[in-house]
Amino acid sequence: MATAVVAQHSQSNFAGDVRAGLLRSGQKELPSKYLYDEVGSALFEVISVLPEYGLTRADERLLGRHAVDIVSRLKSDVLVAELGSGSGRKTRWILEALTRRQRTTYCPIEISPTALARCESELGQIEHVSIVGFERPYLDGLLAAASWRREHEHLLVLFLGSTIGNFDRDAGERFLAEVRRILYPGDALLLGTDLEKPLPQLVAAYDDPIGVTAAFNLNLLARINRELDADFDLAAFRHEARYNSSERRIEMHLRSLRGQTVAIARAGCSVTFAKDETIWTESSHKYRADEIPAMAQRTGYRCDGQWLDSEWPFAENLRAPFARGNHFHGPNRQDLRALIHAFESLLGFRYRLDRRNPQMDSAGGVNRHRDILPFVHDAQV
Numbered sequence: 001m002a003t004a005v006v007a008q009h010s011q012s013n014f015a016g017d018v019r020a021g022l023l024r025s026g027q028k029e030l031p032s033k034y035l036y037d038e039v040g041s042a043l044f045e046v047i048s049v050l051p052e053y054g055l056t057r058a059d060e061r062l063l064g065r066h067a068v069d070i071v072s073r074l075k076s077d078v079l080v081a082e083l084g085s086g087s088g089r090k091t092r093w094i095l096e097a098l099t100r101r102q103r104t105t106y107c108p109i110e111i112s113p114t115a116l117a118r119c120e121s122e123l124g125q126i127e128h129v130s131i132v133g134f135e136r137p138y139l140d141g142l143l144a145a146a147s148w149r150r151e152h153e154h155l156l157v158l159f160l161g162s163t164i165g166n167f168d169r170d171a172g173e174r175f176l177a178e179v180r181r182i183l184y185p186g187d188a189l190l191l192g193t194d195l196e197k198p199l200p201q202l203v204a205a206y207d208d209p210i211g212v213t214a215a216f217n218l219n220l221l222a223r224i225n226r227e228l229d230a231d232f233d234l235a236a237f238r239h240e241a242r243y244n245s246s247e248r249r250i251e252m253h254l255r256s257l258r259g260q261t262v263a264i265a266r267a268g269c270s271v272t273f274a275k276d277e278t279i280w281t282e283s284s285h286k287y288r289a290d291e292i293p294a295m296a297q298r299t300g301y302r303c304d305g306q307w308l309d310s311e312w313p314f315a316e317n318l319r320a321p322f323a324r325g326n327h328f329h330g331p332n333r334q335d336l337r338a339l340i341h342a343f344e345s346l347l348g349f350r351y352r353l354d355r356r357n358p359q360m361d362s363a364g365g366v367n368r369h370r371d372i373l374p375f376v377h378d379a380q381v
Ligand code: AVJ
Pocket: 047, 055, 161, 162, 163, 165, 166, 205, 206, 213, 282, 283, 284
């Protein structure tokens, strides 16, 4: 066991995003990624054990049952990179299946340091697993993790829990295509997707009777109060979950119960709400199992396997990138510039390495950037 964290001095743009989302004309909105501060992450953990919210249990059940099968389809010597570290509970199944055949490096990628720390304490004790956490946005972190791998290692990218559902469909596909550009033949992506289900079941999952999801949603305003010195009256907003059937997604909103003006000191603005006006805080898209192969195809992958849960409709999808020359041709010049830019920002990394782990040692210290360059040389221009 060893852990290391590669952190970035991230100039979080919370204030700017809040300002832009609440001052825009038309539907006010806030990015859902801000739901997960320490309180929000703890509330999501509670949501995931609510009887009405079967998503997390379905995801975990599938991985518990099929991790060995999933892992058996991968080329050996795998470096695991996970987009969003979650609690780490589901990932344990994959890591344990992998350590039956190899030592495994696990790179959780997460913007929340709290979530990263929780994941490290959950998974740090597994024998033959080294953890290297990247406190970065998904694609940045994935590039960094990809540069961390050794030449013979294949990447297994985990994108579990239907987090993909938080993207609009187009943006989700663009995102998967971006991920594809970082992958090489022999790499793989394991994607969890929540599936369509009857309306009452779907709405109850996002509007539970004891109000945990409501608290999760309202905490976003509480967070703005705490971090941006705002004066939201939480009693004057109400949680709402709606199913948008044309977009096939649940939308979470916060409805203003009266006309009101809220000052947000550290965002340098005040925001006026009409009675019944809402702030749109999250979308959670739902999929049909049979649309996933086509979606894979459009974004540069083929489906190598799909596992479905019978209790709570949910799918685990294993995708392999098309071989180069077939459809995608590796990074072009423009991609390469973006890669180099990312590497430059990597050199500014602050990192902490656990000296007990010889593998980490060899990649650490001032030699760190040397590990990055071969990846550039590999790229086809
Ligand atoms: C963690 C993004 C998958 O969309 O279902 C749970 C978050 N929001 N209840 C989801 C969430 C409200 C969840 N994801």
